[in-house]
Amino acid sequence: MRIAAIDQGTTSTRVLVADTAGRAEVVHTLRHAVTYPQPGRVEQDAAELLANIRLALAAAGPVDAIGLANQGESCLAWDAASGEALSPVIVWQDTRTGPALAEMARQGVADEVAARSGLPLDPYFSAAKLAWIIRSVPAAAAALKAGRLRLGTTDAYFLDRLAGAFATDRATASRTGLMNIATGAWDPELCRMFGVPIECLPEIRANTAGFGQIGGTPVAAAIVDQQAALYGHGCRHPGEAKITFGTGAFALAVTGATPPLTALAAGLVPTVAWDLGDGPVYAIDGGVQDAGSAIEWAVRAGLADDMADFTGFASPPAVARGLVFVPAFSGLGCPHWDRSASPLILGLQPDMTRIDIRQALLEGIAFLTADILAAITAHAPLAAEISIDGGVSRSPYFAQFLADCSGMAIRVRGFAERTAFGAAALAAHALGMDLPGPADAGVLHTPQDDRAEAWRATFARAQERCLGWRSAP
The missing domain is CATH 3.30.420.40 (ATPase, nucleotide binding domain)
Incomplete structure (x- = not known):
């Protein structure tokens, strides 16, 4: 069995092909533009990212399943009817929402946001970015009025356009600031506080629940990149941890089946590591x-x-x-x-x-x-x-x-493609199979x-x- 894993990252899109014989190799990599239109603003072109995913999948050749890892908190708006992006992709590094979040903090809602989402009021996360799009992008406001607006992280856009599934996974949703960390569902009160219409958000699914098909091939799993790397490193038990050094550096440690809400007081972020269909496994994160x-x-x-x-x-x-x-x-x-x-x-x-x-x-x-x-x-x-x-x-x-x-x-680790391998391993798990991990003692x-x-x-x-x-x- 051959599985293609798309690692759609901050600076590049790559595809790894792994099989049940233990082979795993990146077969194609495409870089894309990152623009800085104003101080504090970091953007990408959604159409370029989508085109690069198509090219990467074509380079993979025939496969039995697809896994998708996304870049996390980066998000955008698009039209439900035409599928066209209505905003640029606002990248996770973007800080334009700082003043709006400072005003929310002055209004005294930081503790309520943290209690519900597990996240601090920070521009890193998606909620304030999506609210900014609604306030500041006329095309998005018009689509909302017409009932055609879709909002989400980049994975939801890719899955909607390529696989016909307007959905996201529970680990990625936990990075938005709009998901209730305890229930694993969109939180109406968080959506109200940030000003994000809950009806415009994608369905939240377990990471291995299936996310449609691309050209007849099932997208068996989807997950945010850092959690994909955690899975790809073989971390499964509380205390096991990894650090991935990409555009940023992100440390994640598995904690177990209970949301580690006290982590926020130490400056850490409680997050969903993954949900394999039997409930979330949680982690703590620092970047x-x-x-x-x-x-x-x-x-x-x-x-x-x-x-x-x-x-x-x-x-x-x-x-x-x-x-x-x-x-x-x-x-x-x-x-x-x-x-x-x-x-x-x-x-x-x-x-x-x-x-x-x-x-x-x-x-x-x-x-x-x-x-x-x-x-x-x-x-x-x-x-x-x-x-x-x-x-x-x-x-x-x-x-x-x-x-x-x-x-x-x-x-x-000598085998560096842990994010893509994690997405492939999750896709294999969704099909009831295990991918053998790379033989890699490292240094x-x-x-x-x-x-x-x-x-x-x-x-x-x-x-x-x-x-x-x-x-x-």
């Missing part, structure tokens, strides 16, 4: 907003040619020489939730070069990730080692530095440097200076 996107900035700025420039450094850590880089290009997520934070470089000396800045940038991503692991560990025990994949995880220097500054054992990095506590204190002092910067007078 670094800028990981791969910070590396891409360095390339655009002429500080590096590509990721290969971040793979090794001969000198001592930059932080040990007083150089610190806080890569808060999109603000800070967990555990600070300060989207007004700004990137900051401290400690530059006349003899330092772009190599030193690259090293400090890589260390900054590791420090922010270590903050998340510390928050998760304080909330719930973790397994003996953390599995990581993607992007900067391929840098041995980064992996070892993360082990040192977090004080945890870090295993770098284990254990803490080696006893100076890490002092380094973290240095980074924390720098991080304090970047908090609230964009809102400062």
